[in-house]
Amino acid sequence: MAAGPDPSQTGPRSRNGGRSSARSTKLSRDVIVNAALNFLDREGWDALTINALANHLGTKGPSLYNHVHSLEDLRRTVRMRVIGDIIEMLNTVGQGRTRDDAVMVMAGAYRSYAHHHPGRYSAFTRMPFGDDDPEYTAATKDAAAPVIAVLASFGLEGEQAFYAALEFWSAMHGFVLLEMTGVMDDVDTDAVFSDMVLRLTAGLEHRR
Numbered sequence: 001m002a003a004g005p006d007p008s009q010t011g012p013r014s015r016n017g018g019r020s021s022a023r024s025t026k027l028s029r030d031v032i033v034n035a036a037l038n039f040l041d042r043e044g045w046d047a048l049t050i051n052a053l054a055n056h057l058g059t060k061g062p063s064l065y066n067h068v069h070s071l072e073d074l075r076r077t078v079r080m081r082v083i084g085d086i087i088e089m090l091n092t093v094g095q096g097r098t099r100d101d102a103v104m105v106m107a108g109a110y111r112s113y114a115h116h117h118p119g120r121y122s123a124f125t126r127m128p129f130g131d132d133d134p135e136y137t138a139a140t141k142d143a144a145a146p147v148i149a150v151l152a153s154f155g156l157e158g159e160q161a162f163y164a165a166l167e168f169w170s171a172m173h174g175f176v177l178l179e180m181t182g183v184m185d186d187v188d189t190d191a192v193f194s195d196m197v198l199r200l201t202a203g204l205e206h207r208r
Contacts, residue, residue: 006072009148011031012053015082021074027057027059027063027064027066027067028067029067029077031057031069032053032064032067032068032074033074033077033081034055035053035056035057035073036048036053036078036114037078037081037082037117037119037120039052039053039056039119040078040117040119040120040123040184041117041118041119041120042119043117043119044118044119044121044122045122045123046074046127048071048074048078049071050064050065050068050071050074053074057117075123075187076133076136077135078120078123079123079124079149080135080136080139082120082121082123082124083124083140083142083143084139085120085145086110086113086124087142087146088111089113090106090109090110090146090147091104091146092099093105093148094149094150097150098150098153099150099153099154099201100198102150102153102169102195103150103168103200103204104198104201104202106147106150106192107168107172107193107197107200108193110172110176111172111176111179111193113174114176115176115179115180118180121176124143126172144162144165144166144169147165147168147169148162149162151164151165151204154204154205156204158200164204167200167203168200171196171197171200175192175193175196
């Protein structure tokens with residue numbers, strides 16, 4: 001898939017070719033989280049550390065601890081933010097749409113998000129922190145809400161809708177992973193993706 005340019009990755013660069021620092025930016029929790037999101041897409045989840053992000057912001061690690069408690073606190077906040085952004089995106093593109101039209105548009109938006117924000121997508125699909133974080137567990141379940149809402153237009157509710165939403169996420173995630181790892185470089189991925197989503201919607205007709 002030939003993804004378009006990502007606006008979040010078009011910022012100025014320093015003379016030596018590296019990323020420009022944000023030395024003039026006053027640090028706050030929101031500033032740090034936003035910087036972490038952009039950092040993720042450039043460097044990846046595993047590269048996100050306090051010191052690496054501080055360097056990205058043009059400051060020192062201890063300065064960040066005035067606003068985030070730890071690396072785990074930062075990563076959890078980032079993941080919660082990503083989940084919220086994905087929910088908002090799916091709700092927005094699905095608004096006023098139903099059935100096949102809604103599913104196709106939401107599937108395309110999900111795929112586009114993964115390609116334009118690979119680091120954030122990696123954060124979204126990482127294993128959860130554990131059962132000791134009920135807020136995060138609830139947020140991950142809420143991510144299925146936009147899809148479940150659309151499934152109501154197929155006459156699916158309750159447990160049927162929940163399982164159908166899981167199938168949708170499984171298909172989207174599997175396709176995106178294969179596409180991003182280059183497995184399908186010699187395939188017309190747009191055509192395959194459209195066909196897959198159409199088959200999913202056709203299957204929804206028979207679940208009632």
